[in-house]
Amino acid sequence: xxxxxxxxxxxxxxxxxxxxxxxxxxxxxxxxxxxxxxxxxxxxxxxxxxxxxxxxxxxxxxxxxxxxxxxxxxxxxxxxxxxxxxxxxxxxxxxxxxxxxxxxxxxxxxxxxxxxxxxxxxxxxxxxxxxxxxxxxxxxxxxxxxxxxxxxxxxxxxxxxxxxxxxxxxxxxxxxxxxxxxxxxxxxxxxxxxxxxxxxxxxxxxxxxxxxxxxxxxxxxxxxxxxxxxxxxxxxxxxxxxxxxxxxxxxxxxxxxxxxxxxxxxxxxxxxxxxxxxxxxxxxxxxxxxxxxxxxxxxxxxxxxxxxxxxxxxxxxxxxxxxxxxxxxxxxxxxxxxxxxxxxxxxxxxxxxxxxxxxxxxxxxxxxxx
Amino acid sequence: xxxxxxxxxxxxxxxxxxxxxxxxxxxxxxxxxxxxxxxxxxxxxxxxxxxxxxxxxxxxxxxxxxxxxxxxxxxxxxxxxxxxxxxxxxxxxxxxxxxxxxxxxxxxxxxxxxxxxxxxxxxxxxxxxxxxxxxxxxxxxxxxxxxxxxxxxxxxxxxxxxxxxxxxxxxxxxxxxxxxxxxxxxxxxxxxxxxxxxxxxxxxxxxxxxxxxxxxxxxxxxxxxxxxxxxxxxxxxxxxxxxxxxxxxxxxxxxxxxxxxxxxxxxxxxxxxxxxxxxxxxxxxxxxxxxxxxxxxxxxxxxxxxxxxxxxxxxxxxxxxxxxxxxxxxxxxxxxxxxxxxxxxxxxxxxxxxxxxxxxxxxxxxxxxx
Numbered sequence: 001x002x003x004x005x006x007x008x009x010x011x012x013x014x015x016x017x018x019x020x021x022x023x024x025x026x027x028x029x030x031x032x033x034x035x036x037x038x039x040x041x042x043x044x045x046x047x048x049x050x051x052x053x054x055x056x057x058x059x060x061x062x063x064x065x066x067x068x069x070x071x072x073x074x075x076x077x078x079x080x081x082x083x084x085x086x087x088x089x090x091x092x093x094x095x096x097x098x099x100x101x102x103x104x105x106x107x108x109x110x111x112x113x114x115x116x117x118x119x120x121x122x123x124x125x126x127x128x129x130x131x132x133x134x135x136x137x138x139x140x141x142x143x144x145x146x147x148x149x150x151x152x153x154x155x156x157x158x159x160x161x162x163x164x165x166x167x168x169x170x171x172x173x174x175x176x177x178x179x180x181x182x183x184x185x186x187x188x189x190x191x192x193x194x195x196x197x198x199x200x201x202x203x204x205x206x207x208x209x210x211x212x213x214x215x216x217x218x219x220x221x222x223x224x225x226x227x228x229x230x231x232x233x234x235x236x237x238x239x240x241x242x243x244x245x246x247x248x249x250x251x252x253x254x255x256x257x258x259x260x261x262x263x264x265x266x267x268x269x270x271x272x273x274x275x276x277x278x279x280x281x282x283x284x285x286x287x288x289x290x291x292x293x294x295x296x297x298x299x300x301x302x303x304x305x306x307x308x309x310x311x312x313x314x315x316x317x318x319x320x321x322x323x324x325x326x327x328x329x330x331x332x333x334x335x336x337x338x339x340x341x342x343x344x345x346x347x348x349x350x351x352x353x354x355x356x357x358x359x360x361x362x363x364x365x366x367x368x369x370x
Numbered sequence: 371x372x373x374x375x376x377x378x379x380x381x382x383x384x385x386x387x388x389x390x391x392x393x394x395x396x397x398x399x400x401x402x403x404x405x406x407x408x409x410x411x412x413x414x415x416x417x418x419x420x421x422x423x424x425x426x427x428x429x430x431x432x433x434x435x436x437x438x439x440x441x442x443x444x445x446x447x448x449x450x451x452x453x454x455x456x457x458x459x460x461x462x463x464x465x466x467x468x469x470x471x472x473x474x475x476x477x478x479x480x481x482x483x484x485x486x487x488x489x490x491x492x493x494x495x496x497x498x499x500x501x502x503x504x505x506x507x508x509x510x511x512x513x514x515x516x517x518x519x520x521x522x523x524x525x526x527x528x529x530x531x532x533x534x535x536x537x538x539x540x541x542x543x544x545x546x547x548x549x550x551x552x553x554x555x556x557x558x559x560x561x562x563x564x565x566x567x568x569x570x571x572x573x574x575x576x577x578x579x580x581x582x583x584x585x586x587x588x589x590x591x592x593x594x595x596x597x598x599x600x601x602x603x604x605x606x607x608x609x610x611x612x613x614x615x616x617x618x619x620x621x622x623x624x625x626x627x628x629x630x631x632x633x634x635x636x637x638x639x640x641x642x643x644x645x646x647x648x649x650x651x652x653x654x655x656x657x658x659x660x661x662x663x664x665x666x667x668x669x670x671x672x673x674x675x676x677x678x679x680x681x682x683x684x685x686x687x688x689x690x691x692x693x694x695x696x697x698x699x700x701x702x703x704x705x706x707x708x709x710x711x712x713x714x715x716x717x718x719x720x721x722x723x724x725x726x727x728x729x730x731x732x733x734x735x736x737x738x739x740x
Contacts, residue, residue, distance in 0.1 A: 093578060093721050096571035102718045105669045114669050146519065146570040147593065149544035158539020169528020170553055174519035174544035177574065183540055200516040201466035204547065208463060223517065299475045299484050347472045351463050 004092040007182035009139060016133035017086050024079070035065040036078065039131040039271070046270040048319035053279035055270040057131070064128075077125045078132075080104045080115055085129065088141035094178055096143055097126055131271045136180075138232065143177035148230040149200065150175055151207050152218035153191040154237075158184055165218065170207060175220070177229040179236065186241060193244045194218045194237055195284075195359070196226070198258060202248070202343050202354070209355040215363070218243070225258055231276050234262065238278050245278055246368065248359065251286035252302075252340035253311035256331070259283045264320050279320075282368035284359065286341050288333035294358065300348050301339035309335060326369050374462040377552030379509060386503035387456050394449070405435040406448060409501040409641070416640040418689035423649035425640040427501070434498075447495045448502075450474045450485055455499065458511035464548055466513055467496055501641045506550075508602065513547035518600040519570070520545055521577050522588035523561040524607075528554055535588070540577060545590070547599040549606065556611060563614045564588045564607055565654075565729070566596070568628060572618070572713050572724070579725040585733070588613070595628055601646050604632065608648050615648055616738065618729065621656035622672075622710035623681035626701070629653045634690050649690075652738035654729065656711050658703035664728065670718050671709035679705060696739050 006014070020036065027034045038061060039045070045058040066075045084104045088094060095103065101122040106115050116122045130137055149172035155164045158176070165173050176183065195217050197203050203221035206212070212219045218237065222230035237243050247262060249255030263281045265273030287293075291301070304312075312331050321327040334340065346354040362368065376384070390406065397404045408431060409415070415428040436445045454474045458464060465473065471492040476485050486492045500507055519542035525534045528546070535543050546553065565587050567573050573591035576582070582589045588607065592600035607613050617632060619625030633651045635643030657663075661671070674682075682701050691697040704710065716724040732738065 088721070091721065094574065095717060095721060096574075096714065098712075099571065099575070099714045099717045099721070102670060102712075102714050102716075103721060105718065106667055107669055143571060143574055145593070146541070146574065147517070149516065158541055161537040161539040163537075163539055163541075167531040167533075168543075169531040169533055169546070170548070171516070171528055171533075171546040172544045173538075174542045176539070176541040177570075178540070200547075201469065201513060204464065204466075204513055204516065205469070223515070297476055299477055300472060342468075342472075344466065344469045344472050347465060347469045348475065351458070351461065351465060351469070351473060 037061040054273045085140040094141040138178045147223040148175040150220045152212040155188040179233045245281040246284040300345035407431040424643045455510040464511040508548045516547045518545040518592040520590045522582040525558040549603045615651040616654040670715035
């Protein structure tokens with residue numbers, strides 16, 4: 001096996017993993033029942049921090065004990081996940097959560113029981129591990145399905161390769177799943193902001209019109225709901241390079257939800273918000289008043305269905321939207337309209353209306369939802 | 371508007387569009403009823419050409435007439451699609467089939483009727499246009515959702531940018547939806563073959579292990595079922611650079627189906643096969659005997675369900691599998707096994723088993739299914 005040079009982050013993560021293991025071993029040597037204290041990931045232990053404007057976990061933990069009939073199995077699984085991710089880091093390799101599951105899945109000798117009965121038994125243990133040692137899964141070398149692409153006025157180093165995102169043709173740079181500083185470093189960035197669009201086809205319109213060149217920005221999409229890699233990259237670009245993030249999404253509950261995840265993180269994975277969420281992200285459009293404002297044809301309206309209405313009401317109750325007059329008005333207007341609008345609907349005006357007029361006007365007027 | 375330099379292909383496509391329009395106009399000026407003859411896209415007009423080993427369309431056409439109550443609407447839509455794609459080509463722009471739909475969707479003056487009631491009314495007309503003037507939709511400047519990424523020993527020109535795929539870090543080059551010669555040109559390609567894998571996470575494993583460097587190849591994935599851009603790029607790499615294509619897919623009916631589409635095209639879009647299908651593509655794995663051969667743990671088996679069994683039988687009846695003993699044996703063994711296997715299951719052996727042993731061994735032995 002080749003020599004692996006561990007990054008500072010890898011050394012830190014390994015130390016946390018070893019620390020956890022040591023504490024378990026110490027308990028055993030002292031003839032105490034081995035146990036770990038795992039922060040509770042339930043909704044009851046999650047709250048919205050108004051000052052920091054992110055979702056945070058509370059301080060509640062629960063004990064996972066080896067000598068407890070109902071916890072022995074998950075205790076064993078926790079140790080397996082720790083061991084598996086330690087191997088990954090030491091070998092300088094990454095895998096998917098599915099790959100880790102297969103790596104760790106074995107029939108336990110003697111008792112014919114499986115270490116994991118299915119991936120649904122492994123995934124929560126991975127999340128436990130993240131909160132237990134306060135590491136993102138990416139720091140545990142666990143990758144998700146990559147999706148999304150980026151172009152624009154930025155040069156970055158990915159592993160040892162220099163990637164000039166202003167020279168990436170029509171395809172762009174495929175955003176990897178793990179974009180931690182030991183993989184991606186920013187070399188040069190003349191760009192002044194980031195435009196995040198929902199869909200690859202819309203991204204294509206902006207890239208073809210060289211929007212990022214004219215407006216000196218970075219253009220990124222995540223193929224719908226942005227995957228972790230895109231969200232984490234947005235976070236790093238925003239925080240390390242101080243670039244504002246503007247989101248161009250559909251005028252529908254799904255678009256609102258995508259914005260909400262970029263901005264605040266997902267409620268189920270509250271623990272990652274502090275390193276994924278961008279409370280300062282701005283919603284550039286589409287807006288519920290765009291149908292009138294942009295003089296769109298009747299025929300682009302898509303009627304809201306019951307699910308849409310239900311989702312819209314749920315989203316309007318999110319803590320970060322609840323006290324925002326603008327958002328309440330926005331959602332109320334969509335419900336009142338009775339229809340939703342896709343970004344592509346703007347091509348009803350003309351093919352490049354969205355790049356030549358819509359977005360430049362919003363940017364000029366600084367007309368965003370917060 | 372900036373001056374647009376049309377590519378040779380664009381000039382050709384415009385000529386076909388104009389030719390179609392002229393023939394309609396001529397009929398009108400001669401006081402004949404305007405009509406176009408559209409090749410029939412129904413299954414009844416599709417057959418498998420044993421010699422060329424691709425799905426082909428027969429010669430049957432059907433007339434679409436303006437002065438026919440049941441055809442007037444689709445005649446009008448056909449002309450609209452021709453006009454819309456002509457605009458796109460002339461402006462040097464591309465859009466999605468959804469974008470084109472919005473571009474063409476209008477309320478017809480006077481009669482309050484919509485040009486298209488929904489995208490499902492527009493999509494088939496686009497397919498009609500493809501067969502009518504014998505152009506791929508990409509040549510009509512229609513893009514699909516991009517997906518997939520590529521790395522390896524190849525340098526290409528995408529628009530005006532030179533992309534060295536051996537210097538693309540962990541992310542890779544995002545494969546665009548339109549990869550026609552007017553967008554993508556191949557500059558230098560020392561690579562000797564192409565490894566196509568199903569999933570981004572598996573691709574990640576191969577890229578991390580620098581498989582393409584060790585084995586001098588191109589590594590590509592399409593995020594599951596490969597989108598048109600990836601298929602067309604594989605086709606061009608295979609035919610223009612004479613590179614063999616090997617597919618690494620799951621040992622399940624879905625994996626077989628992906629291989630079938632890469633190899634023969636999809637039955638519904640038979641007309642595109644001659645410029646998308648790669649009859650010489652080879653199925654590298656996973657194979658139904660890999661469970662035993664690779665000494666995998668019981669626990670990686672995934673039981674076949676009824677849908678799997680049904681799909682497997684359907685696929686074994688495909689004309690290009692029906693007379694192949696190897697494929698009949700392969701599918702029969704999977705059914706007999708009663709389980710399927712994912713590529714990731716190989717990490718049950720060790721994390722890099724798939725890149726260090728499995729694929730190199732198959733390549734060395736030239737052990738593929740055809």
